Amino acid sequence: MSSISPEEVAKIAKLARLKLSQDEIALYQRQMSRILDSMAKLRQLDTQAVPPTASVPWIEPSPREDEPAAFSNASALVALAPEREGPYFKVRKVIE
Amino acid sequence: MSATWEMICGLEVHVQLATRSKLFCSCATDGFGASPNSRICPVCTGQPGVLPVLNDGATKLAVKAALALGCEIREESIFARKNYFYPDLPKAYQISQYEKPLAENGSLAVAVKDAPSKTVGLQRIHIEEDAGKLLHAIGSEDLDYSLVDFNRAGIPLVEIVSKPDIRSPHEAYAYLQALKEILQFAGVSHCDMEKGEMRVDANISMRRAGEPFGTRVEIKNLNSFKAVRDALDYEGRRQIAALEKGERIIQETRLWDADVQATAPMRTKEEAHDYRYFPDPDLPPLHAPRSLVEAMRRELPELPEARRRRFIEDYGLSVSIANVLTGSRELADYVDAVAEITNPATATPTAGNLIATVLLGFLSERSLDLSRVIGRVTPESLGKLTLLIADGRISKTMSKEILAEMLNSGRDPEEILKERGGGQVLDEAQLAQWVRAAIDQSPKAVADVKSGKERAIGAIVGAAMKLSQGKANPTILNKLIKEELAP
Ligand SMILES: [Zn+2]
Numbered sequence: 001m002s003s004i005s006p007e008e009v010a011k012i013a014k015l016a017r018l019k020l021s022q023d024e025i026a027l028y029q030r031q032m033s034r035i036l037d038s039m040a041k042l043r044q045l046d047t048q049a050v051p052p053t054a055s056v057p058w059i060e061p062s063p064r065e066d067e068p069a070a071f072s073n074a075s076a077l078v079a080l081a082p083e084r085e086g087p088y089f090k091v092r093k094v095i096e
Numbered sequence: 097m098s099a100t101w102e103m104i105c106g107l108e109v110h111v112q113l114a115t116r117s118k119l120f121c122s123c124a125t126d127g128f129g130a131s132p133n134s135r136i137c138p139v140c141t142g143q144p145g146v147l148p149v150l151n152d153g154a155t156k157l158a159v160k161a162a163l164a165l166g167c168e169i170r171e172e173s174i175f176a177r178k179n180y181f182y183p184d185l186p187k188a189y190q191i192s193q194y195e196k197p198l199a200e201n202g203s204l205a206v207a208v209k210d211a212p213s214k215t216v217g218l219q220r221i222h223i224e225e226d227a228g229k230l231l232h233a234i235g236s237e238d239l240d241y242s243l244v245d246f247n248r249a250g251i252p253l254v255e256i257v258s259k260p261d262i263r264s265p266h267e268a269y270a271y272l273q274a275l276k277e278i279l280q281f282a283g284v285s286h287c288d289m290e291k292g293e294m295r296v297d298a299n300i301s302m303r304r305a306g307e308p309f310g311t312r313v314e315i316k317n318l319n320s321f322k323a324v325r326d327a328l329d330y331e332g333r334r335q336i337a338a339l340e341k342g343e344r345i346i347q348e349t350r351l352w353d354a355d356v357q358a359t360a361p362m363r364t365k366e367e368a369h370d371y372r373y374f375p376d377p378d379l380p381p382l383h384a385p386r387s388l389v390e391a392m393r394r395e396l397p398e399l400p401e402a403r404r405r406r407f408i409e410d411y412g413l414s415v416s417i418a419n420v421l422t423g424s425r426e427l428a429d430y431v432d433a434v435a436e437i438t439n440p441a442t443a444t445p446t447a448g449n450l451i452a453t454v455l456l457g458f459l460s461e462r463s464l465d466l467s468r469v470i471g472r473v474t475p476e477s478l479g480k481l482t483l484l485i486a487d488g489r490i491s492k493t494m495s496k497e498i499l500a501e502m503l504n505s506g507r508d509p510e511e512i513l514k515e516r517g518g519g520q521v522l523d524e525a526q527l528a529q530w531v532r533a534a535i536d537q538s539p540k541a542v543a544d545v546k547s548g549k550e551r552a553i554g555a556i557v558g559a560a561m562k563l564s565q566g567k568a569n570p571t572i573l574n575k576l577i578k579e580e581l582a583p
Binding site for chain 1: 115116117121122123124125126131132133134135136137138141143149150151152153154155174179181182183230231232239240241242243244245246370372375376377378379380381
């Protein structure tokens with residue numbers, strides 16, 4: 001049973017910016033297929049009477065008032081970056 | 097553009113909601129022009145383990161926007177993750193809404209020049225967060241890397257998607273103006289394009305009248321309403337030229353280059369979009385219960401279209417003047433304040449014309465903003481000036497001179513008038529004195545009038561006018577002289 005093709009695995013890997021070897025593609029194809037097969041089994045259940053669930057219920061946070069509050073350590077966040085320049089995060093060039 | 101071709105255009109407009117804090121964290125939204133990365137926190141920079149908490153103010157403003165634009169509002173809508181990799185997006189996904197947006201099926205009345213307004217349908221309005229800002233150059237120097245500022249990341253936006261109802265570059269321009277106007281009126285957004293608070297993407301295709309829609313092209317990098325109009329104009333011509341040569345239009349994204357006034361295909365390393373939307377498990381559904389919707393409806397001010405209609409019907413203003421005077425909420429409020437002092441049916445059209453011609457002319461001439469002028473010429477004093485005209489005490493020409501003086505000095509119109517000799521005299525007893533003296537002075541003209549030469553009355557009016565030093569009202573003089581000489 002293989003509900004996902006190696007090409008689909010390669011495409012998802014590309015979208016996720018993952019570089020996979022042929023062996024890894026085969027491995028993930030097997031694993032993802034098993035996950036999808038399990039989901040397919042679940043889909044056989046009659047859920048007509050069950051409302052769609054977009055998120056698991058938990059205690060809903062009370063709405064946040066629109067009141068700004070500064071985070072005290074913004075520069076520490078920049079300091080965490082692998083590369084930075086002055087107050088900026090530095091990344092590889094993204095336009096030609 | 098060839099008459100047989102029709103433009104089919106829809107606009108996607110991103111508008112920044114006028115909140116003080118970001119959509120899912122408490123960082124301030126005043127980061128424009130502030131030092132880079134000074135308005136950031138673990139949430140809006142996508143640190144592991146953080147949870148977004150929705151800003152109630154953003155929900156309220158988005159509901160207001162949806163109401164102002166006549167949309168149906170979902171009581172429960174869902175936040176979704178839109179996945180893509182780009183360095184301006186710290187989490188590698190944008191929190192947006194996909195399958196169940198906040199609002200759908202709205203409409204916007206668009207005034208195209210002086211024509212009756214046209215209605216553009218709105219497909220949907222959804223809430224989403226903004227991305228950060230990338231810097232590719234410092235000054236004129238191109239960098240061989242990119243710098244990222246996340247001050248803007250997480251700022252609340254609504255995306256307003258129109259139906260493909262727009263038929264010309266001018267309609268697109270008018271649509272954007274109407275949209276900006278209504279959002280500003282409703283207090284939803286400041287819509288300051290310079291600060292990136294309003295951003296536009298356009299979808300356009302061409303078809304021969306009656307044919308099905310053709311392949312559409314998306315245009316990005318539209319930094320002003322004028323850019324939208326020019327880009328649509330260019331792109332329409334380009335597509336017609338291609339179609340008339342028998343070429344096919346490719347579905348693609350093109351960028352507008354204002355310097356060369358042309359669109360060009362966007363060069364991208366990205367494959368076709370595959371955003372893999374799915375409901376955000378970190379966020380509960382967004383609730384907009386009827387009680388909230390009704391509370392927001394009560395807070396909405398009178399919107400431009402309704403106000404325009406009222407200005408035309410109640411104040412007797414022309415369509416074009418009403419369009420000008422409802423151009424901003426501040427200006428329209430000013431007109432209403434003036435109308436409270438003047439008599440709506442008779443004097444307000446005069447006030448409206450004065451504002452539209454003299455006052456706004458003065459504004460653009462001196463490049464002043466409205467609030468400064470309103471401070472100088474209060475609604476009370478403009479109302480007084482209008483009543484002076486309505487009562488016939490000053491001529492329209494004189495009113496313009498007085499208004500110019502009021503704009504310069506901020507003084508009271510009555511005071512200025514007194515200084516200039518008091519304007520026209522209306523007192524009939526005084527006028528009658530001048531009339532009798534003038535008749536005494538002009539025996540020949542009197543004889544002429546009595547023998548049927550009606551035109552000779554002009555000489556007597558002139559004499560009376562001279563006696564009054566130009567202050568008499570000529571219409572009343574004429575009437576009194578006729579009465580005096582009547583057989
Ligand atoms: Zn933040």
